[in-house]
Structures are given as structure tokens and as C-alpha cells.
Amino acid sequence: MGYEYVKSVLLHLTRLCNLSCQHCYVASYSSDRNSLSVNDLRRVNEIVSILDKPLDITGGDPFVYENLESYLNCCFEMNLNVSSIFTNGVLLLQKREFLKRIYARNKDVLFFVSLDGYQGSHDAFRGKGSFEKAIEGATLLKNIGFQVHINTILHNRANAQDVENLYCEIKNRGFDRWRVDTPFNAGNWVEAKDKFNLDFEEAFERFNLILRLWFRDAMPFELELDHVLKFIGGQFYYIDQYSVDSPVCPCRTLPIWPDGNITWCQDLYGEQFVIGNIYDDVNTLYDKYKPYKQRTIGEMIQSVPQCRECGYLNYCGVGCRANSILLNGKYFDKDSELCFLFNSGLYKTIAQTIIDSQNVNCANKEQIQ
């Protein structure tokens, strides 16, 4: 079996973390089990091996998990494709020799380090002193030779100057990609959003600021601005385009949680989303996962009449199911965030910034000639 509807496995090794971030989704995870056991991980590796898909490792923070090195060694001995490790970066400076050993075994492991602002605004969100440790940790990864992507969630403490300062750090330190996004309505964010929320218009002001700086500096790294614009592998990608035959859920990550449960969506943890456990038969798990990924937009709009005739349908594709559930409480509903993105015209502001930057480039070339 090719397991074509799974592209990767996202392993939550542990829910334990050295930080307590204002927007962390782990608060949604309510099980008594904090971490997977060594035996559990043997079974996880069997599943990854049967599926033959890349493995992404996250937490909590994976570097808090005491058996991380032996687990990674086991993965490497089994020739599993350890694709990436997600971390808040704070403990990396203490793990210099361990990181070098990882690099010696597999140079292709990609690191995602979270930075949600510059110094004070990052620390307000994640804890005092965390910015310096995280950015120095990310720099250590880069110096060892790893590819490093920075993940940023925008919030109201990160003002325009802060965003510009963070942009400069990312450029000057030579990180490979910057992904900037808005928060999901999950975990701690449900409570923290009243205090930290940045409205969508303000978030797009920050996106456009980043984009202008990025063009000014001749596109110094790969970039992802929400799902509106990406620049990856030398190619721009702008919004999505769907037909009625497209799957409603293009995200094909199989998430494994610290209690061994598996849900059909990497953004949803809760009994109602569980499709099975790591000790279930892999084909049975896959059969339960597949319908969520097979369902087409054409089938979906039969149950979401407000989307059926909308002129934006071919570009929003009814939106993200997790967003629909987290914002509206229903699987069969619109994705209010994407509705706003299109109806407000905010998506056009990104296109306009691109167009303006190209016009400036043309004017500069003409002046030189």
C-alpha cells in the first residue's frame, strides 16, 4: 500500500516544555500522559517505517525529552527519514556537542526555531531571557551546518519596529527561511488572545512591511507569509487555487500525540478527533484517516451552502477544517478567517506590494541605463 494520503508523520515526543508560551496549543492536550515511553517509540518507528514517510519531531520541546539522543540514534539506525525538529531554541546552547553528533549522523535534518518578536516582545510572549538564548541557539545550528527556518506568530507586542529588527536579525544571521503567521484559536491562545491579539488588518500591515524590506534587500531568504504568499525554491506561490474535485484538506500530516493517540488533523487534539492509537494496525488507522483527506470540495459544499455559490470558492476551497471547528465549533462550516481575508481584500494588499516592488526595480534599471 502506498499510503498516498499521508505525506509525513508529526511526532509529539512530549508535552513537557521549558517555556510556557501565551499561544501554545499544548493546553488543548488534556491527557495525563506527558511523554511517549521507549516502547511506544519503538512502535512509532515501526509505523513510520511501514508508512515510509518523513518524520517531523516536535513537543513540548524535544530537547526537554531526556531520551532524545538515544531515540534519534534509533531512527538513524533504522534509516528513517528524520526530516525536521521543532524547538523553542532555548536549550540549544547547552547541547552543542549533541547537535554536532546529530549533524555527523544526518546533515539534512532541518531545524525550526520559534521567534515571536524581537527581544522584549518575544520575551513577553515566551518568558524573560528566551529571545537571546533562542537566537543564539539558532545561530549555533547554522554554524554547525544545519538549515534553519524561523517560525514567527504575530501578536500585538511585536510592533512595526520590532518586526523590522527581527527581520534584520534573520537576514544578518543567514537563516534559510522565515515563516510568519497569525495564531490559531487553540490552547493557551483561547485565553491569551484578549491580551495579545493583533487584528488581521494589523497583521497584514506587518506582512507588507516584511515584504517591502525583503524586496529592498533582494530577497535574502525564503519566505512564507501565512498562506497568502510563499517564496520557496526560487518560486513565488500566491494564494491557493482549487476545483470542486480538489481535496478539502490538503494537509497530509499524521500527528502522533504524547499519549500515543493519533488524530486526523495536526491542529486538533481531543477525544472527538482521535482516529486510533499507535498500537492499532497501521492499515486500520490509515482507513480511518483517509476519508478526511479524500473528501472533495464538491462534496463539502453540499453541506456548507454559504460557500456553494461564493465567488472566492475556487481560491479558499472552503478553507481549513481545523479553523472551522476552532472558530465556529463545526466541521461543516466556512472558515471565517479565510472569508475575511478575501472579503476584506487584504489578500490584494500583498499582490500590490509585489507589483510596487517590481515597478521600483524597473524604474531603477531604467535610471541606470
Added chain:
Amino acid sequence: MANQSDSDKSKEQEVKKVLADLERVGVRISTGTSEVSNKPTINSTH
């Protein structure tokens, strides 16, 4: 989408115009951001 109102038809035209404007200034651009990358952040993956 045969029963689209004029307002909904104009929404579709509006997106097409934005895509055409991008092409006109010479940006080699594809649609499909969800397909190209879907890795999680600490809070979101969408």
C-alpha cells in the same frame, strides 16, 4: 457554481485580475501555497 450572483461572479473576476496584474509585471508566480509547505509552527499549521 452555475447559480452565482453578479456579486459572486465579480469576486472571481477580481481574483483573476489580481493574478493577471502579477503576471503583467513579470512575477513568475504559481498558486498553491498549501501544497508547497505545510509545516507547523508552535501554534498553527494552516
